[in-house]
Amino acid sequence: MEIRRPRGTQDILPGAVEAWQALEAVVRDVFERANYEEIRTPIFEHTELFERGVGETTDIVSKEMYTFLDRGGRSVTLRPEGTAGVVRAYVENKLYGQGSLTKVYYLGPMFRYEKPQRGRLRQLHQVGVEVLGSELPAIDAEVIELGYSLLKKVGMRDMTVELNSVGCSVCRPRHREKMIQRLLPHKEELCADCQVRLEKNPLRLFDCKNESCQQVLREANVPYIVDELCDDCRKHLDAVEGYLRAMDVPYRLEKSLVRGLDYYTRTAWEITVPNFSTVLGGGRYNRLVAELGGPDVPGIGFAAGMDRVLAVLEAQGVSLGERQPLDAFICVADETAEHTAMAVLTSLRRLGVRCDRDYQGRSLKSQFKQADRLGAKFAVVIGESELAKGAATVKHLATGEQRDVPFGQLADRIREGGWA
Template identity: 45%
Template sequence: MGSIQALRGTRDILPEEIGYWQKVESVAHDILSRAAYQEIRTPIFEQTSLFERGIGEATDVVGKEMYTFKDRGNRSITLRPEGTAGVVRAFIEHGLAAQGGVQRLWYGGPMFRYERPQAGRQRQFHQIGVEVLGSPSPRADTEVIAIATQILQTLGLKNLHLNLNSIGDSEDRQNYREALIAYLTPFKSELDPDSQDRLTRNPLRILDSKDERTQEILQAAPSILDYLNPDSKTRFEQVQQQLTSLGIPYEVNPRLVRGLDYYTHTVFEIQSDDLGAQATVCAGGRYDGLVAQLGGPDTPAVGWAIGLERLILLLQQLQPVTPENIDFYVVSRGEPAEAQALVLAQTLRQRGFSVELDLSGSAFGKQFKRADRSGAAACFILGDAEAETQTVQLKWLATGKQEAIAQSSLISLTESLRQQIADSRAGVTGGSR
């Protein structure tokens, strides 16, 4: 019998890669906290009806990509394919609207869609997203775009492009939908099979088609910007003016639509030149009708999600993330010494140092080699002699400088050790590794 492997479309994030994930999560947490966004954590699975009602039964996500199953109570359960519907459900269920004002929320975690795996796209994938609930102001649209841009730029991404569009209100969209169907119907037999299927079911999604002939046909298609009512146009102009005032460049793309039915007015994508075909790293927009659609009070809202797999691919291309070096590596051999080494390591950790304790019990030579490879600034050594005299040898690995220290004096030497580590890494006393 062969070994059990991860399912197709899922992957393990190993320690050698985890530094990128931790950096993204740390930067996002810091920037979102400073902008007064509060974290919310919702369940990974929900009632299937939440996504059918919220995302739309005619969408590809609901129609083709959801992981749906019956539980033991014969209820239809779905692993969340995106984060917004669950956040809105929690917003309604816990009466957050009654708290008044604007709710700025953010989330992170795994999502699930059954689609063909490829670089940066998995069946279990991860997102960080924000939702601003309770503000109809175009400034909310601009704020979330600005924060997404700040996160990506802080992470070091440079070749970014903001694509922007307005899909208007529900009446604008219905008028455009009819115009688009009328234009495309004579070409139906020339459209790709997916677009033929979408023609009456979800025609705006045809604008996303990657088929060359379909794109040729769309060249002369009507633009949704011509179907915006005066209020929708004014709103879109305000968002553009605000982005300009923040120094955020953008390009209006009338073909940009989002794949989920709940969007209204502003929609956007932030793309990178460095990702090839899978260029979008952040996408979102306004969804003023979703809260009411799911049974809550009429609540305007806007948000976005960043796909972490694609973002990590970019970061790996752009910059190496090296693991943080530990402060001390503890080498010991012999039963009394190993017992004292355990106490020593834990004492140092409690004083704020990062410490790796060699647990192998192997010969000193092998332990010293591991200490050299560890990246530690210094090594503590305990053998039979040190155990008997209650001392420890401290060896600075860059220079080989070594001294004996009484174990009882280590705590009083904490600040001195901390400074020596800093000096060693800066190449002042111990040299740098």
């Protein structure tokens, strides 16, 4: 019986993987120019990390995690997101002891058990940044601009930056009480998930996709958190907006935006595209480091699904990354040239020439056809006669022009695009 890949996963094949490589190259360029360094954390962590770090009321923890017992009976979880693992690494390795701002980025697979759809898979790939050690609004603006610039550089169009504040430990409790007071009489009208959220984290009701729940919020005249901010949170949001205007980052205030993770405080934002909803999102998490056993260090970050970014670019007709054709294909005319052909092939590769040869015993005519299929610029023929004269027969496949080139000059001639 044929074994197929698990639902919600994908094979990224040659011909498609080049777009991924191109996106990864842009990611590294954009982030490293802003002085962010790469960090790599485990693909699985202790389940408690995500329960404490992401929040038990989130859909990720309550519905979507791949959790299992290892052979030692310990509960472990395939990482569903990147921030919790980065913060755990920050605390465990005492990066805060370096006394400076920590700016890192990551790329890698995440795992969520959800309904597969376009740009949303059970094994997804995320790219993200985290900054630990500053609560200044300027770093909020930098991180938002970084995400915007990344998407703009890969050619994405029609982006909208949506911004909000979800408050802090001062204004959130006051807003929570108002929400509970106004929604308790309507509790039975809410979906089952929102009834739980009302008790544990009422702010998350704004994140519910059920239109009937949103109708309840409107009819109960529930206030938006941004309208209930304390003075410090209001000043922080105003400052972030000022920086974004100075940096020429277009945005709009979205009062209902709260994001789907419990650790966010103050700044929260998303970048959306028509027909794809959220492409990139992030926020500030001033309490998360302390929650995971570290010092009281503020943090901020964002993540974007690479699968979704590439799906948006494809829908917008943006081509990102193409397979590079070969510079040369070595055609072996007869068995006497086998060893020399392998030596030439190896030498050319070591000198930076993209080249290959036949390994299926094809005829010389078939080798020429293979060179054409691979898009090679030159066919380099080596046989008994070439060995005798110490020069390969080099054919320019586009023009048909053919010359003898000494073996020692092959790399230079091919890199120069031919012969003088």
